[in-house]
Amino acid sequence: MTARPIAAAPRPYRFPAFEHQRLDNGLGVWLVPLPDRELVSIHLLTDAGAATEDETRAGIAALTAQLLVTGTRRLDASAFAETTERLGIEVGSESSWDNARAGFTALGSKLDEGLGLLAEMLRTPRLDPSEFDRLKSERLNDILQARADPGRLADESFLREVFADDAPYGRLSAGRPETVEALAVDDARAFHATHYAPNVADIVIAGAITADAALAAVERHLGDWAGTAPQHRTFEPRQRGGRRIVLVDRPGSVQSELRVGHLGIDRHDARYFPAMVMAALLGGVFGSRLNLRLREELGYTYGARCSFDPRRAVGPFTATAAVQTEVTVDAIRELLGQLDRIRQAPPAESELAEVRDFLVGVFPLRFETTGGIASAIEPLAVYELPHDWWQTYRSSLEAVGAEDVYRVARELVRPDEALVLLTGDASQLRDSLAAADLGPLVVIG
């Protein structure tokens, strides 16, 4: 046979049914019973992300989330780790801009015991001064390490340079060294007391459960959790300046890490679906324009891509590639050229269909694991999306046409305003970038 085989008829797939309710204390409960699974995933979400913290205490949300797993009033750090891990449970606790998340995946038989320990951790954490000092210094060390890593250095520098100072997104959600340095355990205690409360929390349980048993376990361990927390701050990010080239010197680099972009969309933007399709076509799949041009035609990079990072407020749109030093200027031109090209004409139907069919078709693959299903419920809780979000998801994608892609490309991709940030060896790059007429050049470091 020499031609693509004809596909059989597809088997239908539906996102699993789930139940949602709210306990008297305000805790949202989302249950996804999957009787043919061995595992259960529990994600406990709290409106305690970096968007809730005081800017002078930037980083406290992340440190508090990490500090939770270092024990409870009853169990010190060592005993808490031993107790959970002997059940086969590795408890995670982390935060982003929009929420904090604690949870684990375990065999279904461990649900009640595991949930009990998770609830104990959230309600009566130890918040030990010595463990706080340790995690704080580990965080500062990690920032040191990140600045030696060209990709992480570029990520952090891009945020600082693309956002104006009046909104907090110009930093990592885990804070800056200056603010982290000033934090004390009392800040974590205050942050926990203020922001961890059932009225701003949701628990998602997906996997080997029955809804009745899971709800009973939630009631048992979290039903008498009391307290109320304030909502997160709101802010309106703005971009810092227009097109410029910012070169962060990293002597000895054999590649330049490029970050090119500007502000994008927030999570509730009405253009969400066309924006996702457009970004996939431009730089979200292997056969995207950026990857085909910079990798498969020019060989400048191992991979080029782009994406939006929609949050409660407007997050960045960023195109990314690590290119060998010698071709840096040409790679920037090519990348900007693709950002410009997508604004010039609607994509061909065949190109659009390939990307749209991928996003529609890959849908069930995202939900193979209990953790994947629990994660899919998260935006429903955090961003209060309609409960039929996943039922209508594929038809929303299928409705995106070439004119929609063209329209959002013109509205949302703005190469003339893009910040071009790169980390690389300034001694090799400075002159060629200055001569390239790509915009004013700033060299840092």
Place this chain on the structure above:
Amino acid sequence: MAQVPIQRHLLDNGLRVVLSRDPRAPLVAVNLWYDVGSRHEKAGKTGFAHLFEHMMFQGSANVDKGQHFSLVQAAGGTLNASTWLDRTNYFETLPGHELELALWLEADRMASLLPAMTQEKLDNQRDVVKNERRWSVDNQPYGSWDEKMQALVYPDAHPYHHSTIGSMEDLSAASLEDVGEFFATYYAPNNAVLTVAGDFETDEALAMIGRHFGPIPANATLPPAPDMTVDPLIGGGVRETVPDQVPLPRLYLAHRIPPFGTDAFDALDVAADILGAGRASRLYASLVREQRLAQDASVFVFPIIGGASMFALWITARPGVTTEALEAATLAELDRLAADGPSDADLERVNNLHAAHVAGALERISERADRLSMYTCLFDEPERINTESSRWEAVDAGRVTEALRASLRVDNRVTLTYVPAETAS
């Protein structure tokens, strides 16, 4: 723990086929392991197995450059490939009704890659792979560790002495003739395992496999596996200090150990988790949390089968901690475990964590397919997928101490110390 169903078939051309049906989700995984990796590379051709893997996406007789990716993705599938010391694998996961697409694509490049090969494609992918090396090794803090470690753990002529990514010089030297010879030698059905896992009807799947792979001729002159024989111990401690663009020193230790598949390897796999998995692990509890000498710690064994494997760890110093102090404290924990053995609590902890990890990994049909291919390719025994947990549970304290004492010796240790470049002297 639920058993993974297994059905084995052998085509006349020697292709080993493993089927594992699971209709819970309308998805199917196709996974091919070729019994060729960087250990099969000749002198002066390091990195070639991996460069060749890239060429497998550049088209074949009936598939254009880029079309392999675009057809699978347009079908709603994901795909990739990887090359390592022992093998090269290629895999797709896609909606079950598109099973035949993945089989056709894999068969077309196994049957007829060479008509699509051109110098231009080779030059392009050579540049891509060189950029992969720059990105993952040359421009990355601590990026050279595994290359250096392999070179020090294995003697010069051993097939594990060099890294899979290879050297820039050897990549530059790769030619179209090399592509042709490598393909003719190793990319044959009797040098491969094909696994299909997920939602399919067995008779239909077998018919498709026979239709697409059946006509591909075997390589009647498949070369014997390279000689991997190596002394069980390095036979003397080896030390190297590496100045690098790093803010914090990091210590890497490696030991030569019995290969993947042996009882001693299993015992050392358990020991690695006792030392390094989770916040209750020995190294995290002692060096990170209590003594506060280290920023992080990681311990692992390499699932490789040739002659000897490696037991390795890395641990990053906190600012102000000397590498000598860090090394002494790390060795004290290794010695303590070798001397006293693990406790019942240690074993219960790592067994339960391992069981949860295995269950989590096997939730994904792509991972099931990959492990079935692995166990078939390396041991001709796919059933090993169903004994992963019981093999772990069978490891007792005595086996852990015995394996540690046999392998974690001073005269069997490579010590690599990365230090900030400006303080190196």
